[in-house]
Amino acid sequence: MGKRIVIALGGNALGNNLPEQMLAVKETAKAIADLIEDGHEVILSHGNGPQVGMIQAAMTELTRSNPEKYIPCPLSVCVAMSQGYIGYDLQNALREELLDRGIEKGVATVLTQVEVDPEDSAFRHPTKPIGSFMTKEEAEKMVKERSYDVIEDAGRGYRRVVASPKPKAIVEISTIHELVNAGHVVIACGGGGIPVFKTENHHLKGAAAVIDKDFAACLLARQVDADYLIILTAVEKVAVDFGKPTQQWLDHMTVEQAKHYAQEGQFAPGSMLPKVQAAMEFADSDPRRTALITLLQKAKDGIEGKTGTVISNS
Numbered sequence: 001m002g003k004r005i006v007i008a009l010g011g012n013a014l015g016n017n018l019p020e021q022m023l024a025v026k027e028t029a030k031a032i033a034d035l036i037e038d039g040h041e042v043i044l045s046h047g048n049g050p051q052v053g054m055i056q057a058a059m060t061e062l063t064r065s066n067p068e069k070y071i072p073c074p075l076s077v078c079v080a081m082s083q084g085y086i087g088y089d090l091q092n093a094l095r096e097e098l099l100d101r102g103i104e105k106g107v108a109t110v111l112t113q114v115e116v117d118p119e120d121s122a123f124r125h126p127t128k129p130i131g132s133f134m135t136k137e138e139a140e141k142m143v144k145e146r147s148y149d150v151i152e153d154a155g156r157g158y159r160r161v162v163a164s165p166k167p168k169a170i171v172e173i174s175t176i177h178e179l180v181n182a183g184h185v186v187i188a189c190g191g192g193g194i195p196v197f198k199t200e201n202h203h204l205k206g207a208a209a210v211i212d213k214d215f216a217a218c219l220l221a222r223q224v225d226a227d228y229l230i231i232l233t234a235v236e237k238v239a240v241d242f243g244k245p246t247q248q249w250l251d252h253m254t255v256e257q258a259k260h261y262a263q264e265g266q267f268a269p270g271s272m273l274p275k276v277q278a279a280m281e282f283a284d285s286d287p288r289r290t291a292l293i294t295l296l297q298k299a300k301d302g303i304e305g306k307t308g309t310v311i312s313n314s
Helices: 018-037 049-065 075-100 136-146 173-181 213-223 255-263 272-284 296-303
Strands: 004-009 041-046 107-109 113-115 128-134 149-152 158-162 185-187 194-198 204-206 228-232 238-240 248-250 252-254 290-294 309-312
Touching: 004 018, 004 213, 004 296, 018 041, 018 075, 018 296, 041 075, 041 173, 041 213, 049 075, 049 128, 075 107, 075 185, 075 194, 075 204, 128 136, 136 149, 136 158, 173 185, 173 213, 213 228, 213 272, 228 272, 228 296, 238 272, 252 255, 255 272, 255 309, 272 290, 272 309, 290 296
Parallel strands: 004 041, 004 228, 041 185, 107 185, 113 194, 228 290, 252 309
Antiparallel strands: 128 158, 149 158, 194 204, 238 248, 290 309
16 A cells, blocks of 8 residues: 655755756656655655755845845745745656656645744754855844844854744645645645744744754654655665764664664764654654655665665654
8 A cells, every 4th residue: 555655855856056956856756756656645845955045145135236125035935935946846847757657646835834933942042054144244234233143154254043943833734634635746844844933813923943844844744644754865874873984874773772873973963863853753753654764766665665764663
């Protein structure tokens, strides 16, 4: 029987700019179509690091060109823009690949808001650099006028830093459910989702934050009751003692083993660690759920138990 699978696409599946992305999504579509052709239900999530950075840089230059007319674009709006144009390329490439294989299936991108807690401790300790480099004078102006948090970045200039809070709830989850249950391939929670928090009445306010895409994909997988969460990365398997003579590639980890390795500092923060943490959280949420970390091109083999690192409860 086919599985319900949520796939978290990494940056290597999308390229670093528009021409690269258009080429990359064609290869990405083939790997995803392989899973759909085997009878699996697939829901896609993706990162947006290079893309949202490009949008931020463009908006910064627009503001610099005419500061009296243009103000800096809110980060939440930039995330929404990135969801739209990444989803546009992904859904077109996947639709074309499926039709080439004789598979009639709808593919839709849902611009997805993800609720965060304004009291999350991450807001008190922003760490994620975003946007263009600024001069000291520009940075001081942004601090004064817009209350930005900024850091000096290795002698290259100043950059804004924002929080990376944990996702609490997916606002459009009922819409995603309806589309998935109707047999469509859904692209959702792009870039970790548009970060929002509740204010008065029913208003949702955009937050100056970046949600980790792997944690957002984990939440999405839990809320659509997925069987598998596949987190794609630049290596085929997770390793301990990475880069050392004692390096060991792992075929399988229980949640407890993964916790132990994480406590030892085996996984790099901002790289493999959030992937393993999201995989643990998903696998630990239900005994029948399994997480897999592997390469995009190996996703099908991973589902068949041939490669990748599997994280499960036992």
